[in-house]
Amino acid sequence: MSEIRSTVRHRRRRTALTVGIPLALTAAGTMAYGADAGVFGEAAQSTAAAATAASAAPAWATATADGFASVNALGQNGTYGGRDGKTVTVKTLADLEKYATAAEPYVIVVAATITMDPVGKEIKVQSDKTIVGSGTSGQIVGGGFFLGSGVHNVIIRNLTIRDAYQGIWNDKDHDFDAIQMDGAHHVWIDHNDLRNMADGLIDVRKDSTYVTVSWNKLSNDNKAFGIGWTDNVVTDITIHHNWIRETEQRNPSTDNAAHAHLYNNFLEDVAGTTIKSSYGNYSRGATKMLLENSYFQGMNNPVIKDSTATIVQKGNTFVSTTGRNESGGTAFDAKTYYPYTLDKTADVPALLKSGAGPRGSIGTTATTKAAPAAPAATTLTVAKDGSGKYTTVQAAVNAVPANNASRVVISVKPGTYRELVKVPANKPHVTIQGTGASRKDTVIVYNNASGTPKPDGSGTYGTGGSASVAVEADDFQARNLTISNDFDEAKNQNLSGHQAVALRTAADKVFLDGVIVSGDQDTLLVDTAAKDRLGRVYMTNSYVIGNVDFIFGRATTVIDKSVITLKKRWDGTSAGYVTAPSTAANRKGILIANSTVNGDVSDRTFYLGRPWHAGGDASLDPQTTVRDTTLSAAIRTTPWTDMSGFSWKDDRFAEYRNSGPGAGAASSNRPQLTDAQATGQEIADWLGDWTPTAS
Template identity: 90%
Template sequence: MSETRSKPRHRRRKSALAVGVPLALTAAGTLAYGTDFGVFGEDAQRTASAATAAPAWATATADGFASVNALGQNGTYGGRDGKTVTVKTLADLEKYATATEPYVIVVAATINMDPVGKEIKVKSDKTIVGSGTSGHIVGGGFFLGSGVHNVIIRNLTIRDAYQGVWNDKDHDFDAVQMDGAHHVWIDHNDLRNMADGLIDVRKDSTYVTVSWNKLSNDNKAFGIGWTENVVTDITIHHNWIRETEQRNPSTDNAAHAHLYNNFLEDVAGTTIKSSYGNYSRGATRMLLENSYFQGMNNPVIKDSTASIVQKGNTFVSTTGRNESGGTAFDPKAYYAYTPDKTADVPALLKSGVGPRGSIGTTATTKAAAATTLTVAKDGSGQYSTVQAAVNAVPANNPARVVIQVKPGTYRELVKVPSNKPHVTIQGTGGSRKDTVIVYNNAAGTPKPDGSGTYGTGGSATVAVEADDFQARNLTISNNFDEAANQSISGHQAVALRTASDKVFLDSIIVEGDQDTLLLDTAAKDRLGRVYMKNSYIVGNVDFIFGRATAVIDGSVITLKKRWNGTSAGYVTAPSTAANRKGILIANSTVNGSVSDRTFYLGRPWHAGGDASLDPQTTVRNTTLSAAIRTTPWTDMSGFSWKNDRFAEYMNKGAGAGAASTERPHLTDAQAAGQEVADWLGDWTPSAS
């Protein structure tokens, strides 16, 4: 129901609501690094907890003003009391969203709106949630009309209704629009590239919370108001508003607007220029606290009739108006909350906003994905070799298959072909060292059939050509003996080669000498993303290399002497295609028992002499030992590193150094666009 009121009516909740924290944040922590394998501890291991009851997302309730009991509605909990249905078509989505009874609607596919601009008219008591990162609404969005209430829109990507006109006055194609709705929670969505705005809260809509969303690449981000009545109560927190020109948000005649822990970013050097950031209009009373503004023009503005009270905000490289004045209100009179530190906001939001792999995965989906194969050398498993288990995975398997490998040393070659996606190879021991897959081929090793040598890529102990592959809690090694094979030409010896997309390497060791870890793509024009976390990589020459878009995060890179005892080497050799992202090393440590100033961070590999490539390595927020040279980049095969993309940002340790022409550093603005989330795009790695 909707009503016009001269004053908003509230009843303070008796207790604070518990709000789920994103998986990426709960798993994050400060790692203390040591040397070699002592960093995480001998027995350190990350494990994924299987849900034994209804997943937390299925019973989640809103915080902020959406949690307040008012207008006959006790908080916002969506379709929790109804059936859970999974939809993959527009017809089914519209059927359940417009039904009169409550539903939890899990969107498990990309749904294209027809016609473009279509807005589904959602009715009350609905939760519309993306299944992991697979729920995309393309070319349209949702409309909540007068009196619609108790609606959750969560974990979706809503995108691409743009009609080619930047400030589009003719196409009102929003991601989410509400006219006179109440008790609405918009959470953990990725909203971008729509024809008009991304979110509109209009015509006395109230008791709304907007949290943990990424709003980007649009002329108008977020409009609130279009009413003469001072009614709307809204909480806007932990949103990353990036590359949007106006309405960030614009708040007109809101009774109570509480904005905190948001990150507003205008990236330097792009065609999108912010005209203003947070705007308090009409009779709005706004409290703006602990938010971070980067590069914004007119970051905070107000009408003479409006109020803005600012607390604890940070402004970096902003210009123009930054205003405050009037009186606000105390949000804790309505709900409990604890803001994060302002300095933490950019990193917190870059890793935490948008769809989560841990949200929207139903119990039935988990059951379907629960296929497990066991491998044991002693015969106690279903298979005695890892490759035999891979061979048993059905071609084009639709769901996750976990190959659990018991402790032992498996001297074999393993290949996961492209027609076997969704495979996890997981050691079951208490340590990564307990389960080892090892072989000793090199590029110059003759093939047994006499057809030549293996070549660099063919030397891999484990080769992954299937998408959505995961490996965890094991060691993958190539122990080719260079000293004993000096007669062989071609000592490149790969331990792990990936040539696919969405590869998650979690808590593993990859060890070798030259060319240890080959991060490739299926073809030059194909995207191949790799995320490596909480792991070790050991090698000496070009031992992290290839053309993939790869992130090495929170890991240890251990430098190793050459076969003859000398210290000299190169950490990375990217061969990135133009307009793609290359290798990102973040929040990690580079160390090892080698001589000081003997290793380069990288050099450009123009594979086959291909001048069209644009190799990239960024090393940021990483501790560098004294082994790193004071000029950490160098040329390769006639190609200058200075013509490609090599940079550092905020590194520390004895191997770090000041910016110079020989040691480029990213600016703060450049670094804001080279975060882990920028590399991974619409993919959120999660354990499964």
């Protein structure tokens, strides 16, 4: 392409707990900013009436809580939700309400976006329920859940609950929460994305107790998380591994809690946004709070307490915080009640950016019958030093049988593999996976460019042909490695163009997880096998590095919770374009979500994108949407531009809820999606019936 979340009644558990923790990043190094390393869950195919026996339930359906929710008390032995009941899949409000309010236990898989009617509706969940999203396809819009007095043994996991906001900040008239408890006990809230509600995101009220809130994302709200509102000192609550971001107050506010154990949370107030924190963790009344190994970034009054309350701080980190940071009194030893392990404080931001929120490994296998076991994957080992079966990646690809029916994993030991790699269309279900401790340890690199002579003398490479790694086979996966093109532009000024592709995909269901794709111009080409063929690409927990049109092509592409790094051009100048979509009409283009765009370049020098009408094809309808992403000052105030005579205004370019110094208000030159429009531009809308799942 040209330039283009009572007192002494507790008993310690005597058996090991089954703890719902996120999957570790597979042999991946820590990201500076990154991703929900989770992948998407497949929308279940059964109807709401379909059910499976509990004995056939997958692991996530039988998971039990950690923290205070795991403690045996009040006649309840830990928190395990609806695991003793049937598993049902719901896609409508009527079915969700039917099962959530039933007397018998259920595991309820939410496999669609369900809009509450009326707005603000809170379904009155009854005891012994697990409500779980199917990957990221389970979304509740415009309302939430209510757990009343005596309701117990409830798990709410892996859901996005969002957008009951009524346009009034600190809304006193609309008590529309994501999750509200009034006198409930034994509740586990885990791996949810809660945001943009009218009142609070989580309210734990009226002596609710034995609650664990873990691995959630709470964001974009006035009140994040309130606990208490009673004179009784009863509530026992564990709050760990939550990313609380861009919320003004109650982060959480903990009033008259007997034991509040907060650890490994990340509280973040992003500079340059309209939402300003008034305080972070607040110990009120007679609360005893133990606050350990949490990370506070940019927060005002990060830790505060009443004169009657207790906070014991251990191992916390404060970066760019201001105002009150308080501690005092004697708290408690949490290990008296349950076991837990602390993560290092310095690792918390990256850990939560990669692990909090919904995950594709949860809620994805609810079917009407037990699924047959998949064939075991074949593993082919590559090592430069000869310790593997193959010394090059391409040799391992060549050894994959044509039209293979099951997955083949090419396990590549650390090293730099200077070679061209092509996975042909007749070799689907291939995974190339680095085995090093970091994605930087295993590198596939070459240096062809458009115009580079072919070694056989048959002419020169074009842009697509320059790729270091070319993927033409469906259901391809790459993880924990770097794919690079190190073409030297400065030394090749004789070539008319400097397009040098690192990775070209021309296939459907391409899953890139924990990778670095690095180059300069035209780094990542996301193509399809033909103009009329669907090609979907999902990238997460990854980096893309480049300068000119370096994410481009006609594939339906999601870049989720990743880092897009801008770099200077060969001559040291700062100028470039992040995306150049060439989307066919009625198809989805490029979606960048929950990510960061940054780099060591000059301010206001990079466009977010421009329309590539490949070959001058006016029938194309290029699309880039950038949403819920942090933009550095490198992004121009007018972030879209024309290309080759085609106006970006005639195509589909938009933003939604971006933040950072490069974000801007809506204008004729900076289109912003409405909330209603944004509901149709979610990741699930891009991926359709495909659920990227690590294998």
